[in-house]
Amino acid sequence: MNTSICLLSPAEQQLRLQKLNPAGPMIFCDPANLFYLTGRIFAGYLYVSSDLKPVYYIKRPLELTGGDIRYIRKPEDIAADFPDGFDTLGLELSSMPAADAMRLQKGLNARELVNASPLIMAARAVKTPLEISLLEEDGIKQAACYGRIPGLFQSGMTDIELQAAIEYTLRLNGCLGIFRTNGPMELHMGSVLTGENADEPSPYDFAMGGHGISPALPVGASGEEIKPDSVVMVDMNGCFNGYMTDMTRMYCNASSASQLNPRVLAAWECSREICHALAQAGLPGTEAKRLYELAVEIAERHKLTAYFMGHRQHAGFVGHGIGITVNELPVIAPRSKAVLAEGNVIALEPKFVIPGFGAIGIENTYVVTPAGLRCITPAPEEITPLI
Amino acid sequence: MNTSICLLSPAEQQLRLQKLNPAGPMIFCDPANLFYLTGRIFAGYLYVSSDLKPVYYIKRPLELTGGDIRYIRKPEDIAADFPDGFDTLGLELSSMPAADAMRLQKGLNARELVNASPLIMAARAVKTPLEISLLEEDGIKQAACYGRIPGLFQSGMTDIELQAAIEYTLRLNGCLGIFRTNGPMELHMGSVLTGENADEPSPYDFAMGGHGISPALPVGASGEEIKPDSVVMVDMNGCFNGYMTDMTRMYCNASSASQLNPRVLAAWECSREICHALAQAGLPGTEAKRLYELAVEIAERHKLTAYFMGHRQHAGFVGHGIGITVNELPVIAPRSKAVLAEGNVIALEPKFVIPGFGAIGIENTYVVTPAGLRCITPAPEEITPLI
Numbered sequence: 001m002n003t004s005i006c007l008l009s010p011a012e013q014q015l016r017l018q019k020l021n022p023a024g025p026m027i028f029c030d031p032a033n034l035f036y037l038t039g040r041i042f043a044g045y046l047y048v049s050s051d052l053k054p055v056y057y058i059k060r061p062l063e064l065t066g067g068d069i070r071y072i073r074k075p076e077d078i079a080a081d082f083p084d085g086f087d088t089l090g091l092e093l094s095s096m097p098a099a100d101a102m103r104l105q106k107g108l109n110a111r112e113l114v115n116a117s118p119l120i121m122a123a124r125a126v127k128t129p130l131e132i133s134l135l136e137e138d139g140i141k142q143a144a145c146y147g148r149i150p151g152l153f154q155s156g157m158t159d160i161e162l163q164a165a166i167e168y169t170l171r172l173n174g175c176l177g178i179f180r181t182n183g184p185m186e187l188h189m190g191s192v193l194t195g196e197n198a199d200e201p202s203p204y205d206f207a208m209g210g211h212g213i214s215p216a217l218p219v220g221a222s223g224e225e226i227k228p229d230s231v232v233m234v235d236m237n238g239c240f241n242g243y244m245t246d247m248t249r250m251y252c253n254a255s256s257a258s259q260l261n262p263r264v265l266a267a268w269e270c271s272r273e274i275c276h277a278l279a280q281a282g283l284p285g286t287e288a289k290r291l292y293e294l295a296v297e298i299a300e301r302h303k304l305t306a307y308f309m310g311h312r313q314h315a316g317f318v319g320h321g322i323g324i325t326v327n328e329l330p331v332i333a334p335r336s337k338a339v340l341a342e343g344n345v346i347a348l349e350p351k352f353v354i355p356g357f358g359a360i361g362i363e364n365t366y367v368v369t370p371a372g373l374r375c376i377t378p379a380p381e382e383i384t385p386l387i
Numbered sequence: 388m389n390t391s392i393c394l395l396s397p398a399e400q401q402l403r404l405q406k407l408n409p410a411g412p413m414i415f416c417d418p419a420n421l422f423y424l425t426g427r428i429f430a431g432y433l434y435v436s437s438d439l440k441p442v443y444y445i446k447r448p449l450e451l452t453g454g455d456i457r458y459i460r461k462p463e464d465i466a467a468d469f470p471d472g473f474d475t476l477g478l479e480l481s482s483m484p485a486a487d488a489m490r491l492q493k494g495l496n497a498r499e500l501v502n503a504s505p506l507i508m509a510a511r512a513v514k515t516p517l518e519i520s521l522l523e524e525d526g527i528k529q530a531a532c533y534g535r536i537p538g539l540f541q542s543g544m545t546d547i548e549l550q551a552a553i554e555y556t557l558r559l560n561g562c563l564g565i566f567r568t569n570g571p572m573e574l575h576m577g578s579v580l581t582g583e584n585a586d587e588p589s590p591y592d593f594a595m596g597g598h599g600i601s602p603a604l605p606v607g608a609s610g611e612e613i614k615p616d617s618v619v620m621v622d623m624n625g626c627f628n629g630y631m632t633d634m635t636r637m638y639c640n641a642s643s644a645s646q647l648n649p650r651v652l653a654a655w656e657c658s659r660e661i662c663h664a665l666a667q668a669g670l671p672g673t674e675a676k677r678l679y680e681l682a683v684e685i686a687e688r689h690k691l692t693a694y695f696m697g698h699r700q701h702a703g704f705v706g707h708g709i710g711i712t713v714n715e716l717p718v719i720a721p722r723s724k725a726v727l728a729e730g731n732v733i734a735l736e737p738k739f740v741i742p743g744f745g746a747i748g749i750e751n752t753y754v755v756t757p758a759g760l761r762c763i764t765p766a767p768e769e770i771t772p773l774i
Contacts, residue, residue, distance in 0.1 A: 001587055001588075001598055002602075007602055030571075031571060031573060035602075035603055039602060040602045040605065041573070041590050041602065041603065041604070041605055042590045043590045043591065043592070060588065060589065060590045060591070060592070060700065061587075061588030061589055061590050061596070061605070061700060062588045062699065062700045063588055063699070063700075091485070093484065093485040093486040093489075094484050094485075094486045094487075095484050096484060096485055097480065097481050097482050097483060097484065097485065098478070098480040098481075098483055098484065098485040098487075098488035098489075098500075099480040099481045099502055099504070100481075100485075101485035102480075102485075113485075115486055117486070160558070161559065163558075164555055164558035164559050165555070167554065167555070167558060167564075168551055168552070168554065168555040171547075171550075171551035171554060172548065172551050174600070176575060176600065176601055176603060176604050177554075177575030177576065177604075178573060178575050178603075178604050184417075184418060186418060186428070186565060188563060188564030188565050189564060200388055200448075201388075201447065201448035201449045201450055202447065202448055203428050203429045203430045203447045203448050204430065204447070205430070205447070209448070211388055213561070213563065214563055214627075214628055214629055215389075215394055215422075215426060215427045215428065215629070216422055216428065216563060216565075216626075216628060216629025216711075217428070217563045217564075217565050217629075218427065218428055218448075239603075240601075241601055241603060242601055242602070242603025242604075312449065312450070313447065313448060313449045313450075324603075
């Protein structure tokens with residue numbers, strides 16, 4: 001094991017810390033934020049002073065070295081380094097449980113707590129060149145796994161059987177399996193949808209629904225057979241290195257996509273048109289809500305508004321930032337105040353649910369560049385025959 | 388889809404609500420607690436009055452019926468039903484993010500917040516007969532999947548390849564994949580450990596470590612080859628219905644366990660002896676810490692104390708409650724104040740890490756009964772040959 005507490009180069013760590021633009025001292029302990037700021041996960045706390053010096057208060061693992069490290073048993077042990085307490089202390093109030101925040105406030109004698117979550121989510125929204133290269137690596141690996149999906153299909157398979165086979169392929173090719181979300185969304189490695197199941201409303205803020213195989217996880221594949229001449233939407237986990245790309249592709253249980261119903265082909269064509277139009281329009285400085293409006297305009301032109309981002313239940317966005325977690329900033333939504341910045345990485349997923357045919361649409365992950373959105377999920381966008 | 392908001396019978400729901408023993412009105416929104424109190428997951432809030440009447444404030448999914456349901460867009464919408472606010476309001480302060488708790492307190496005009504998390508964790512610790520039958524179902528399914536493990540092994544396989552094959556088998560046999568934890572533990576469907584990797588300290592409060600395949604998820608299988616004459620510890624996901632059992636079994640890359648090094652066999656024998664002794668001693672009314680002490684005494688008698696629950700890094704418990712999440716009450720640990728009660732369900736996992744040989748031990752899930760612990764993970768405990 002590399003025992004160095006920080007697996008990022010000093011320059012990379014400083015680049016990330018400097019984006020925090022702190023109003024005062026901060027303490028981080030959310031796994032995704034620790035991974036962002038150190039390149040590793042540990043149980044403990046990362047203190048960042050106003051002048052951006054990191055101090056590591058660690059519970060587990062043992063044996064870490066390098067950097068300014070203190071091993072602690074409980075959070076109150078941090079107080080020994082700060083006998084005067086804090087006038088203000090930044091904590092991740094959007095993810096830290098309330099009882100933990102109160103315990104830290106009391107134990108460290110912090111007069112006022114500041115929410116550091118928006119600060120670090122804003123920092124994480126603009127990826128560094130290293131982060132972009134990791135995301136590019138994910139996209140290549142995810143695309144390679146998707147290329148093997150037709151070989152996994154057997155006639156008579158259910159959606160969950162195909163999903164399990166895709167999961168196995170992903171895992172054998174290095175996918176970590178974990179699907180980190182920002183907030184309480186639950187999903188196991190993604191979603192495979194076919195037929196009417198796509199129209200089942202789910203409790204989660206995902207683009208698509210699905211009944212699931214248990215009320216304990218009511219989303220996605222339901223055990224429905226993938227019927228002849230039907231389509232299948234595959235939206236599976238792209239996390240190979242701690243970052244994740246998001247990609248959706250369509251498959252059909254037919255020997256050629258040209259056999260499919262014209263309404264299916266029209267919805268797929270519309271989804272691709274939206275992706276391409278938004279990729280062109282997505283220059284730095286563009287308002288996120290303008291991209292959403294553009295997607296809606298194209299759906300309207302195709303007379304698909306009633307089915308856009310769901311049918312019985314609609315999702316309120318067409319894209320989302322992505323990185324260490326699947327849902328980061330900016331969100332491409334009607335009331336978003338975000339403006340695209342160079343280095344944002346966003347997934348666009350214009351999807352439709354057409355009654356009688358199911359979920360239809362594609363999704364790619366893009367880097368915001370001065371020339372528009374650059375796609376980093378390099379897989380063919382066509383509806384691919386499974387047989 | 389069954390659109391009823393409560394998938395439990397009225398009697399079952401009342402049984403669970405009555406265990407809450409509330410000091411005042413409470414609001415729940417943690418998915419595990421919503422599943423406990425309604426049998427389903429939804430996005431929204433479950434209000435429980437002092438006289439245990441549930442009201443459902445729901446954001447998603449749409450179309451739910453039955454019970455006292457209000458569809459809301461944001462938590463502040465709940466306030467319309469409570470114009471006078473609350474003198475005290477119970478919230479899940481141990482899991483709810485601080486910012487969400489502050490928003491609810493302000494939006495609902497709650498003068499004082501009470502932590503409802505300990506109340507509901509105490510209620511969940513004593514399972515109802517229906518919950519025990521669901522856990523029994525999990526144990527049978529998990530044991531059946533473990534029975535297929537020898538057929539999955541091929542010579543030259545790595546730990547992660549065997550793990551991925553076990554994951555696939557579990558998923559094809561109905562495992563939901565999701566691994567719910569209480570608090571910030573991260574794991575993908577469990578752990579397969581072989582060789583020196585077991586001794587790598589992990590950041591998580593699990594019994595065993597492991598390097599993992601990425602610093603982004605530093606636990607478990609590392610890509611190490613399963614060498615001839617070595618042992619493999621399998622501790623994989625037992626969640627088939629929203630509840631989960633926990634079971635660990637040992638396998639060996641040899642044609643018979645009798646070929647293994649005597650130190651390996653001695654550690655396995657000690658683990659089994661601890662399980663059996665604690666199962667006999669675990670009567671209702673027994674102190675949880677007494678069970679831990681008994682485990683330590685047996686390990687000492689076998690001269691295995693230095694390797695008990697880890698070697699380079701030790702875990703501070705020998706067992707844990709389990710149910711909807713993998714880590715519930717009671718915890719079988721030296722400073723635990725818990726006393727076993729009939730209906731507790733606990734996993735006992737006395738494990739050892741022997742340098743040069745790796746992780747060794749078994750784990751079973753048990754129900755606390757008047758006759759002691761009743762095992763509900765019915766698989767042979769012997770070290771099973773993979774070849």
